[in-house]
Amino acid sequence: MVRDTLVSAIRAAMERDGGINLHEYPIRITHNDSLRLEGEVGSIEAKRKALLIARRLAGDLPVEDGLRLTPGERREGKALLNGVLSALMQEPAFAEMDISNGERRESASPRGKIQVKVDGNRVVLLGWVNSLSHRRLAEVIAWWVAGCCDVLNLLHVEPAEMETDDEISDAVRLVLDKEPSLNADEIRIRTRNAEVTLAGIVHSAEQKRIASNDCWYIPGVHAVHNQLEVRPR
The missing domain is CATH 3.30.1340 (Histidine-containing Protein; Chain: A;)
Incomplete structure (x- = not known):
């Protein structure tokens, strides 16, 4: 062409x-x-x-x-870096991983090492984690930090894992479970050819929008079919 x-x-x-x-x-x-x-x-x-x-x-x-x-909040440089580091360190899934900005020596961890860099309002994730779900979750958490406008995810997985629809569904479940505005137990997830379908119940149009948006934060998702039913409380 x-x-x-x-x-x-x-x-x-x-x-x-x-x-x-x-x-x-x-x-x-x-x-x-x-x-x-x-x-x-x-x-x-x-x-x-x-x-x-x-x-x-x-x-x-x-x-x-x-x-x-488009940033909802103007925050970059050190302020953004500290926000991402804090969010990752508070995540229980990363409790046994080394998380830093690379300026101090870390102890060797068998679970992974995440190094965070910031270029303006862009977050860069370096290092390794021990599953694709952890790699995806780290990116989503970085996106959720106020002021983040882009994420370059250079984390690699050791040992290597194959990308599958089931793994994407697991990542979606993990992310929705961490969304405070949702009751993830009321949401069913199905993934086929990297296209995620959400079904079940939410209690507002805003919750339905948030569920769909959270899926798009997950790298590897190619489409989101939001079939959630809105039932006001």
Whole structure:
């Protein structure tokens, strides 16, 4: 596909997607040796969907991610770094892992080592963890910290694990269990071909939106089908 045609096709696909609002949040698409998306987007859903569309249509052409979430709170640098470190250290799933900014020597841990760096309002996660669920959870927790506009997850898993639909469902369950506004026991999760379907009961339209949004924070999710029924208390 020639350069202008590819960019036009990607833009047209984004305009058709209800989760991406190009009018309010324009996305710049540049095509040289690779394809690059840049700009601020209004939600994690828009960011994930824009990248999925670009990668699907680009074929073998590399796609670079320059998209950032519009910050709800302006916080970057040391303040953001401390917020992410604190959130990870308070997570029970990481209790036996070494978590730091890399400036102090850590004891060897058999469970994992997470090093956090911050570039402006972008969080970078380095090191290793012992499961894909831990890798995904670390990214979600970083996204949840106020002021975070992007996460580059460079954590690797030791020993290596295969990506499966069941593993994605496990990660969704783990994340929804940690969402204080939801009763995750009332939500059923099914994943097929990396597409997550949520069914069950929530008690407000806002809870339904939050459940869907939390799924999009999880890396590896390609679509979210929200079939949750709203039953006011």
